[in-house]
Amino acid sequence: MTEPFGARLRRAMDERGPLCVGIDPHASLLAEWGLNDDVAGLERFSRTVVEAVAGRVAVLKPQSAFFERFGSRGVAVLEESVREARAAGALVVMDAKRGDIGSTMAAYAESFLHKDAPLFSDALTVSPYLGYGSLRPAVDLARESGAGLFVLALTSNQEGAEVQHAVRDDGRSVGATMLAHLAAENAGEEPLGSFGAVVGATLGDLSAYDLGVNGPLLAPGIGAQGATPADLPRVFGAAVRNVVPSASRGVLRHGPDVGALRTAADRFAEEIRTAVTGS
Template structure:
């Protein structure tokens, strides 16, 4: 039986540090690397990132949209990227932000969370804004496959507030409600639950929220979006040990030089370690 994602993530974070590096082949970034904005450039970009960093980062987060834009050939590159990254020992969090109801949600889950799927990933980002219960097929399949989910809860984009900060009849806002659902999913799990939240590192003081969900907190926004590793303790407080800071452009802009990619990732990893409280 596959060890649950939360346990595998805890081990990877303890051994390699908590850094998550995005694989985001923007058209502009391909150009900066001197690559063509086509499938060949996409494949070269993705292979370079995986070869440079797969032995030293805990998590890769490929953004599926940048592969899907090339159609079936782009998705084939994504499949290969996922498989090569996992084979090299890194965990893969697929950033696809899927969300729907019933059989459609089940099909999305099968695409990314079924063990024999070409796109099987260790975890998947999902959107709960058709109601948290709409994620049930993904929750069930993640449990069965030993995979995990990261649910959008308190995102860093300014538009997110109109939904996530909306107050329910019980006085709790939507973002806090998502955190409470995840805490319930992770009850009793050790050393870490498999159902995490996406919580932006750029949001400032979040002390009014209960971030202790016994699960991981994916923290986008470090690097190019303005947050620094030193900001993490102030934002996440006592939950800091379960934070998975995501850096994309801050590392990727140093390619295609393999050594420069490694040096940049190591610098971020060291800064994150320095920001964590001593055990």
């Protein structure tokens, strides 16, 4: 039986630090690297990021949309990037934000969470806004495959508030409800549950929310979006040890030089370690 994602992630975070580096090959970043906005540029970009950091960071997070925009050849590059990153020891979180109902959700889950799928990843980002129960096919397959999920709960984009901060009849916000579902999903799991939340690092004081879901908190926003490693204890409080801070442009802008990418990732990882441990 495959070791659960939560256990593998806890070990990777303890050994390598909790940093997640995004692989976001959007057109402007390809141009900054001196690459063409085509499949060849995409492949060069992705291979360089994997070569630079997959052997030293806990998590790599490719954004599938930036590969999908090139069609089947772009998806083929994504498949290879996932394989190479995992072979180098990084856990791969596929940032695809899938969400639907019934057989469609099951098909999304099979695309990324079935062990024999070309895009099999250690975890997948998902949207619960057709109801948390709509994610059940993904939850069940993740458990079977030893994979995990990151559920959008409290995102940092301004538009998210109209849904995530909406208050239900029971007085609890929708975002808080998602966190409660995840806490139930992870109950009793050691050393860490496999079902986490996406919670923006730029949101400021989150003390009104119970972030103790016994699972990882994927925290985008470090670097270019304005949050810093020093902000993490203030934002996440007692849950900070389970935070997986995600940096994309803050690392990627140092490419295409492999050494510069590694230096940037190492610097973020050390700053995060210092912020989380206080030493």
